Amino acid sequence: MPSRAAAAKLPKPYDEDLRTRPRPAQDPEHFISLEHAEPSPIMLGFQKGWRRFVGLLKITAVLAVIGAYPAATVLSSHIDDSAIVIPGDQSWSVSVVGVAIHKIARELAGAGWAADRAAWHPQARLTALPAWQEATASGLSDHTALLADVAANAEGPDDDLAAASRLLKAVPGEDMHPRLTAAAEALNRFDTRASRGLAVRPSPEETLPREMELFAVWAAQDRAALSDRINAEQSAWPASKEDITAFYAAKARAHLAHQLIIAGKARAFGLTGDTELAVALTRAETAWKRAADMKPVFVSNQSGSAALWPNHLASLAYYLTEAEEASHFLAGRLAPPAPVIEPVIEEVAAAGADTPVP
Numbered sequence: 469m470p471s472r473a474a475a476a477k478l479p480k481p482y483d484e485d486l487r488t489r490p491r492p493a494q495d496p497e498h499f500i501s502l503e504h505a506e507p508s509p510i511m512l513g514f515q516k517g518w519r520r521f522v523g524l525l526k527i528t529a530v531l532a533v534i535g536a537y538p539a540a541t542v543l544s545s546h547i548d549d550s551a552i553v554i555p556g557d558q559s560w561s562v563s564v565v566g567v568a569i570h571k572i573a574r575e576l577a578g579a580g581w582a583a584d585r586a587a588w589h590p591q592a593r594l595t596a597l598p599a600w601q602e603a604t605a606s607g608l609s610d611h612t613a614l615l616a617d618v619a620a621n622a623e624g625p626d627d628d629l630a631a632a633s634r635l636l637k638a639v640p641g642e643d644m645h646p647r648l649t650a651a652a653e654a655l656n657r658f659d660t661r662a663s664r665g666l667a668v669r670p671s672p673e674e675t676l677p678r679e680m681e682l683f684a685v686w687a688a689q690d691r692a693a694l695s696d697r698i699n700a701e702q703s704a705w706p707a708s709k710e711d712i713t714a715f716y717a718a719k720a721r722a723h724l725a726h727q728l729i730i731a732g733k734a735r736a737f738g739l740t741g742d743t744e745l746a747v748a749l750t751r752a753e754t755a756w757k758r759a760a761d762m763k764p765v766f767v768s769n770q771s772g773s774a775a776l777w778p779n780h781l782a783s784l785a786y787y788l789t790e791a792e793e794a795s796h797f798l799a800g801r802l803a804p805p806a807p808v809i810e811p812v813i814e815e816v817a818a819a820g821a822d823t824p825v826p
Contacts, residue, residue: 495687541590545597546579547716548765551726552727561663562670563731564615565655568608571724572652576600576645584643594768602638603720605648607686609636611728612655614678618670621657626667628658672736673802679732680752680799683725687792690718694785697769706768706777715767715781722759725791729753739802748801752794759787 552570559567575581582591584600591597616629635651638644661667693714702708707715733749734738740746762784768777 518547537590541593544579544591545594547597547600548574548578549719549723549760549761551730561659562615563672563735564675564728566613567731569652569655571604571608571727571792572648575604576648577662581644581648583638584631584645589810595709595712599716600720603717604724605636605638605644607724608651609633609677610682610686611724612636612651614682615670616674618674618678619662619668621668626658628661628667632658672732673738676732676736676739677799677802679728680795680802683729683752683756684792684795684799686721686725687788687795690714690721691785691788691792694718694781694788698771698779698781698785702769703769706766707769707781708769711769711781712721712767715784718784719760719762722756722784722788722791726753726756726760729756745798745801748794748798752791752798755787755791755794759791761783762787 528599542754552567552574554560554566554570558566579597580591582594582601585591610633612629613625613633616625616633619626619629632651632654635647635654639647658667662669697708697711697714700710704711729749729752733753739749762780764780767780769779769781771779797821
């Protein structure tokens with residue numbers, strides 16, 4: 469073991485008490501005071517940017533909640549007025565029946581039937597689409613009833629066509645979707661029976677004259693409705709709900725008439741061979757096409773000089789006037805001539821003529 473004397477032999481600096489050594493005076497400028505410390509400019513910019521981003525998200529969320537319903541209402545209004553093209557793999561015995569079925573399928577599979585929607589649904593707030601669909605169904609009902617009369621048998625109008633015509637008529641308080649589906653099935657049954665010779669198959673030469681009279685009636689009715697709205701006192705700008713309803717109801721029937729004319733014209737070989745009839749048919753088709761192709765972004769019914777806002781109702785009424793005249797003219801040309809009734813002349817016996825008068 470080391471002896472106690474060894475500890476006394478250590479150098480003196482190792483034996484000092486460091487706690488008693490005086491510390492050198494420090495310059496106060498070397499210390500950083502936290503009270504006067506400044507944050508980094510980068511962090512300040514990041515904080516401001518984050519606050520603005522959060523505020524923008526809040527404003528966007530509020531606007532999205534407020535504007536979601538109106539946006540859904542606008543997006544749910546889709547009026548499909550494109551031409552009806554029958555696929556090549558489909559063969560219809562009666563072409564106008566194929567047009568009717570495709571019109572029904574387009575409305576049901578596209579925007580859906582607006583009148584069947586619940587009160588909270590965005591489509592329940594629409595005006596143009598319900599008017600378009602209601603007029604389409606009503607026009608198909610009238611035309612199907614016409615076909616039922618043309619395809620009548622010994623027992624009366626065709627049962628399937630008559631049933632389809634009734635189903636296409638709207639019933640207050642009843643959903644139209646099942647009625648339209650049943651009407652399409654009845655039309656398909658009739659076309660199937662007609663293709664097999666189990667039902668009278670109306671030819672375009674038989675249906676076209678009566679169709680033209682029906683279309684002329686549509687034009688007269690819609691023109692009168694448009695005229696009433698044009699001359700009515702304006703209660704909204706640029707058009708009221710009644711104005712929009714009258715416009716799109718007339719447009720729907722014009723589109724239907726145009727498509728039915730095209731379908732009937734494609735198989736009316738006996739009519740298109742006559743130059744005069746072909747010109748009259750083209751004139752009627754063009755007139756209905758002008759009325760059907762009107763598609764303004766906003767319907768306007770403003771009177772005056774129309775410097776900024778035209779009167780779409782007046783334009784459509786003019787096109788319908790031309791369509792009515794062309795349809796009447798073609799119907800008159802296609803109508804069968806009236807039978808000539810020869811007067812009955814009673815013959816006087818020759819012997820009685822020679823008898824002297826007393």
